[in-house]
Amino acid sequence: MTLDAPDAADVVLTSPNPAPSWPVFETPLVGRDLVADRTMSFRFEKPGGWSYRAGQFVDITLLDPPETDTEGNLRGFSISSAPREDVIAITTRLRDTAFKRVIQRVPLGTPVKIEGPFGDLRLHHKVRPAVLVAGGIGITPFRSILMETIGGGALPYPVVVFHANRRPADAAFADEFRSLADCDPNLTFVPIMTATAAAGEAWDGERGHIDADMLARHLGGLVDPIYYIAGPPGMVQALRTMLVASGADEDDIRIEEFTGY
Numbered sequence: 001m002t003l004d005a006p007d008a009a010d011v012v013l014t015s016p017n018p019a020p021s022w023p024v025f026e027t028p029l030v031g032r033d034l035v036a037d038r039t040m041s042f043r044f045e046k047p048g049g050w051s052y053r054a055g056q057f058v059d060i061t062l063l064d065p066p067e068t069d070t071e072g073n074l075r076g077f078s079i080s081s082a083p084r085e086d087v088i089a090i091t092t093r094l095r096d097t098a099f100k101r102v103i104q105r106v107p108l109g110t111p112v113k114i115e116g117p118f119g120d121l122r123l124h125h126k127v128r129p130a131v132l133v134a135g136g137i138g139i140t141p142f143r144s145i146l147m148e149t150i151g152g153g154a155l156p157y158p159v160v161v162f163h164a165n166r167r168p169a170d171a172a173f174a175d176e177f178r179s180l181a182d183c184d185p186n187l188t189f190v191p192i193m194t195a196t197a198a199a200g201e202a203w204d205g206e207r208g209h210i211d212a213d214m215l216a217r218h219l220g221g222l223v224d225p226i227y228y229i230a231g232p233p234g235m236v237q238a239l240r241t242m243l244v245a246s247g248a249d250e251d252d253i254r255i256e257e258f259t260g261y
Contacts, residue, residue, distance in 0.1 A: 058116035082147035135231025155186035
């Protein structure tokens, strides 16, 4: 079985509906940066006293937006910033929806409503290797997790990150992950491009689909890893099925499904 990484993935689907007692607050948009082709990070002021764990997500609601559509004014996003950073950042593909048109255009300082954090995607504490597989913008929780962990010291065990995108221009945070891998010998970063090479496009890394052979080329020395998969539902479920068929214990596979809109 082979796996592709469609150019979708924004919103976590698998976590439970938020409880009314969870934190809700308004906070201003303080910055936005293009981090890949059609991909932007949005930074919001982090209130004093509010905290989250790396790998969690929040719901963001636009307040009195100038336009809306049938999807409404609320979206859920994984937090791409690390808790040790001084902002709340989310990162998303720039789809042609009312929500994303508005959040790109409103003036800095415009408040939004944030609810959360939600979710429980985090690295294990056992001394076993970890394999992180992300499709497209599914890399966002892994950026939060690794920036937090490596920023506070060193990884306690080997971690291999596979990140699949169609083209190099689509790969958010690729330079950051390379820098993290340079800083920590326990981290290996494997970027993958799934689209056929365009004329003049330079790429000497992995190309094609994530399959058992590709994983084996990079995981040959790892014993009994725990797997984390984040990305489009089809990719997540296909990879989970492949790992189980290859002998991985279902209890050692943690998943986070995303969808894009």
